[in-house]
Amino acid sequence: MPPEMQRVQSTTSTAAGRGRVSRRRTAIFLAADALAWVGGFTVAGWARYEQGLTIGQAVNAVLLGGAAAVLHVGVSALRRVHSGRQPLGTIDEVRGLAGTTCTTAAVILITLLTLDDRPIPASSPVIGGALALLLMLTFRLLHRHRRDRAMRPDARSAIPVLLFGLGEAGQGLVRAMLSDPKGRYLPVGALDDDPDKRDLRIAGVPVLGGRHHLVDAIRRTGATTVIFAVANADATLIREIREATLRAGAAFKILPPVRELVDHRISVSDVRDVHVSDLLGRRQVVGDLTLDDNGLTGRRVLVTGAGGSIGSELCRQIMRANPAELMMLDRDESALHSLQMSLTGRALLDGPELILADLRDDEGVRRIMRQRRPEIVFHAAALKHLTLLERHPGEAVKTNVWGTLAVLDACRDVARFVNISTDKAADPISVLGYSKRITEMLTAHAAATCPGTFLSVRFGNVLSSRGSVVTAFQRQIEAGQPVTVTHPEVTRYLMTVQEAVHLVLQAASIGGDGEALVLEMGEPVRIDELARRMVAQAASQVPIVYTGLRPGEKLHEALLGRGEKDHRPLHPLISHVTVPVLDPLEVGGLDPFDEPAKVIDQLARLCGSLPGPLPEPRTGVPLAR
Numbered sequence: 001m002p003p004e005m006q007r008v009q010s011t012t013s014t015a016a017g018r019g020r021v022s023r024r025r026t027a028i029f030l031a032a033d034a035l036a037w038v039g040g041f042t043v044a045g046w047a048r049y050e051q052g053l054t055i056g057q058a059v060n061a062v063l064l065g066g067a068a069a070v071l072h073v074g075v076s077a078l079r080r081v082h083s084g085r086q087p088l089g090t091i092d093e094v095r096g097l098a099g100t101t102c103t104t105a106a107v108i109l110i111t112l113l114t115l116d117d118r119p120i121p122a123s124s125p126v127i128g129g130a131l132a133l134l135l136m137l138t139f140r141l142l143h144r145h146r147r148d149r150a151m152r153p154d155a156r157s158a159i160p161v162l163l164f165g166l167g168e169a170g171q172g173l174v175r176a177m178l179s180d181p182k183g184r185y186l187p188v189g190a191l192d193d194d195p196d197k198r199d200l201r202i203a204g205v206p207v208l209g210g211r212h213h214l215v216d217a218i219r220r221t222g223a224t225t226v227i228f229a230v231a232n233a234d235a236t237l238i239r240e241i242r243e244a245t246l247r248a249g250a251a252f253k254i255l256p257p258v259r260e261l262v263d264h265r266i267s268v269s270d271v272r273d274v275h276v277s278d279l280l281g282r283r284q285v286v287g288d289l290t291l292d293d294n295g296l297t298g299r300r301v302l303v304t305g306a307g308g309s310i311g312s313e314l315c316r317q318i319m320r321a322n323p324a325e326l327m328m329l330d331r332d333e334s335a336l337h338s339l340q341m342s343l344t345g346r347a348l349l350d351g352p353e354l355i356l357a358d359l360r361d362d363e364g365v366r367r368i369m370r371q372r373r374p375e376i377v378f379h380a381a382a383l384k385h386l387t388l389l390e391r392h393p394g395e396a397v398k399t400n401v402w403g404t405l406a407v408l409d410a411c412r413d414v415a416r417f418v419n420i421s422t423d424k425a426a427d428p429i430s431v432l433g434y435s436k437r438i439t440e441m442l443t444a445h446a447a448a449t450c451p452g453t454f455l456s457v458r459f460g461n462v463l464s465s466r467g468s469v470v471t472a473f474q475r476q477i478e479a480g481q482p483v484t485v486t487h488p489e490v491t492r493y494l495m496t497v498q499e500a501v502h503l504v505l506q507a508a509s510i511g512g513d514g515e516a517l518v519l520e521m522g523e524p525v526r527i528d529e530l531a532r533r534m535v536a537q538a539a540s541q542v543p544i545v546y547t548g549l550r551p552g553e554k555l556h557e558a559l560l561g562r563g564e565k566d567h568r569p570l571h572p573l574i575s576h577v578t579v580p581v582l583d584p585l586e587v588g589g590l591d592p593f594d595e596p597a598k599v600i601d602q603l604a605r606l607c608g609s610l611p612g613p614l615p616e617p618r619t620g621v622p623l624a625r
Contacts, residue, residue, distance in 0.1 A: 032139045033072060033132075037104075038065035040132035044124040060119040064108065065128065072104045097136060105129030148203075151179050158186035162223035162250075163205075164214070164241050165230035166192040169255055171202050173229050176268050178203050183268055188221040211241060215248045227271055229255040242274060276463070276470055276534055295376070295416075295509060296321035302374035303328055304359065304407060305381030307335020309462055310420060313501045314378055315339060327372055329355040330381070359403030362410075369410035377411050378504060379404065380420045382436070389431040390552045393599040394592030400435035401442075401603075405584055408446045408454070418508050419443040419456040421516060423493055426458070426561040430552030434603035440516050441582030441607075447514035448581055455511035456579065458518045460493030460557065462500050473531055477538045482545040483531045490549070491524035491556050503574070510570045518559050518575040582606065 038061075045061040079100055109125040112118050161177075163170050170190065177185050190202070193210040200207045208217040218226070226245040228238060238254070245252045254274045301318055305311040306328035312335075315328055330336050336354050341347040355372075357364055359381055382400050383389060389396045404419065411417050421440050424433035440456040447454035463470050469492070476483050499519070507517045531544050549555065560566060564577045590602055 029139075030073065033136055034066065034069035036132040036135035036139070037069040037072060037128070038062055039135060040128035040130070041065035041068065041120065041124055042128075043131055044126075044128035045120055047127065048121045048123055057120070061124065061128075064120055064124070065132075068104055068108055068125070068128070068132070071107060072100060075100045075103050093140070094137065097140075098133060101129050101133040101136070148178065151181050153177065153181060153183040153186045155186055159184055159225050160188045160221060160223045161185045161225045161227050161253075162208075162214075162217055162221060163187055163190040164192070164211070164226055164228050165233070165255075166190045166194075166197055166200070166202060166207060167229075167231055169231045170229035173227070173255055173268070173271070174202050174205050178205075180268060185225070185227070185268060185271070188223055189217055191217055211237075211244070214241065214244050218245075218248045218250050223250060225251040225253055227253045227255060228274075238274070274537075276530065276537070296323050296505075298322070298324050299375045299415075300325045300373065301327065301376045301378070302355075302369075302372065303378045303380060304330070305379070305420075306330045307332045307339050308380060309468075309497055310500055310504070311378075311380040312339050312342065313497045314380060314504060315343065317501050317505060318378075319343060325372075326353055327355055327374060328353055329357055329368070331356065331358040359406055360398050362402075362406035365406045366410040369414075374411075375415045376508065377407070377414050377417045378420065378508070379407055379418065381407075382420070382439075384422070384432065386424070386430050386432045386552055387550050389435070390550070390600075391596065393431040393596050393603065394594070396431045396435040397590050397592040397599060397603070400432075401438050401587055401590065404439040404442060405587070408442060408584075411452075412446075412450045413452070415452050416508055417443070417446065417452060417454045418504060418511070419454070420504060421456045421458040423458055423460045423518075423557050423559055424554075425516075426518075426558045426564070428604075428607055429554060431600055431603060432552070434600070434607050437607045438582060438587065438603065440579045442584060442587070444514040444579040445581045445583060453511070453513050455507060455514065456516040457504050457507040457511070458516050458559070458577075459500050459503055460495055460519075460521050460559075462497050463494055469527060469530070470534070473534050477534060477540075477542055480540060480542060482543045483535060484545050484547050485528050485531050486547055486549050486553060487555060488528045488546055489555060490527050490553075492527055493521040493557055493559065494525045494530075495519070495521055506571065506574065510574070512576060514579055514581070516577045516579050518577055520573040520575065521559065524556065580608075 041061045041064050042058065045057055079096060105125040105128070108129075109122065112120070112122050112125065163174065166174075170192075174187050174190070177183055177187050187205045189208045190205055191209055191211065191214060192207055197207050198209070208220070214226070217223070226241070228241055230237065242252045252274060253271050255271055296318055301323045303311050303314050303318070303326070306315055307330035311328075311330070315326060318326055328336065328339060330339075333349075333356055336356065337347045337349060340349065340351070340354060355368060357368055359365060381403065383396055408417070419439055421436045422432070424430060425437040425440055426433075428434045428437045440458075443454050443456050462468060473483050503517070503519045511517050528544070535542060535544065560575065560577065566575050567577070568575050570576070587606060590599070590606075592599065594602075
């Protein structure tokens, strides 16, 4: 027999088997409901006659109970036609069952009241119906209990786990675990600091106390893993529970914050190992956003630098908003390949959504914008490695400054343009900071001369992005090499890539023309402390070596520059900063091939960081034509 026919036959056999099981279950429930009606009427008559029920009266009760059962089936059928069928054992089914029982009892009661010679007392339908409903609900409860027990993971193979946190996220996780018979986790208890949850049971899982009962609960339940399930918890609490868990000899897992789970229901697969971002002493400050409210749905959107850490996450978030078209531009073909694979699970590189282009090719950028006509542009492409740009400032001129000019010039007619900047643009002292500050000023100039909305968004270091400090530390630890920290007191503002993208999308919605939006990122993180936490998590310990601050690096970053006011008119966590305008003609005098020190000096003067005359304009620069 051909394989296709075998598959069809197998599918048909499976469907037939399910049909037989469904019919058998329906027959069992019909029989149980009939017995409930007969039993209810019999007990009602027996109670009415004070245990003195005659054979004739008993027969009448049985016959009326049978008639009620038949009527019950008819009423159920009518209800199913109008309201549909509800799953067995659910609240909806209980509600429908109660309505059907009341209707059946009412019909029989009205019928009895019209008779002069009643075969059973008029009280029988009322009492009998109540007893029948109780029996039917009991039978369904037993069925539900049996089914739930069958869905639990096998205690012989599943890992016994203790949950810390039994809020909505924790309760959802408990139910997800108990509904997967092949699941790897079996909840045996829970802990919660809320005193109102003491002695509570969720799906049979008991709350055994608060954080101070952790070690005792692990010993009592035999749990080998603790899953932290407190939504948006403070990092201090995460560290405290993790350290206590590890001291007790159990493994520690975590349920991601709610902001990472907004697009799907909580499942067991969401449980993961703790990340360094979970242990940082800072709170997550960007709330969940509804992307449909950001004006992306049904719009043509283009992202430059789409293959980078920020660009790729932007693409993922924008895709959820159902744009009319998402265009992803990058000069790195391998990055585009990885991006398409992450978005669609395939990477044939044959779709029009991928655009291979270099921002230094200003004519090519103009041609792309004319042909594709995006309505919203997120400009994430840039060179970002501070130390490397200090040695090669001309590259920052060609990509960060002139590349942004090329994009701005080509985007004169877009509805909204969002330039992605960095906190290093606030009082800059590095080539990276100078170049990104200039892009903010050029974007402000475009806002003053173009019909659309042009703005910038400024944020700090992104955790675990390519080339970030976390990634560097991880590689050093994995290789058994010393972890290099520039200075024991150096601090940086750190944020997750989700936070960064949320800010960018928020900016696209609320930012004003020419502004720079700055996120309130909480307290800065000591990089030395971050390194020590990562080393403590590692399997093998490595030393920490201090290398000293490099040229262009600050000991402490600032979010706002001198003279910039902290103005938050629309969101309590987002500052709106006024950015001075820089005419594109003034960057025409930059010579990327000049001596590095001279290029840096010219960049600083353009930013206003150094006094003195600006470089003489040169020809052939985008927007200077």
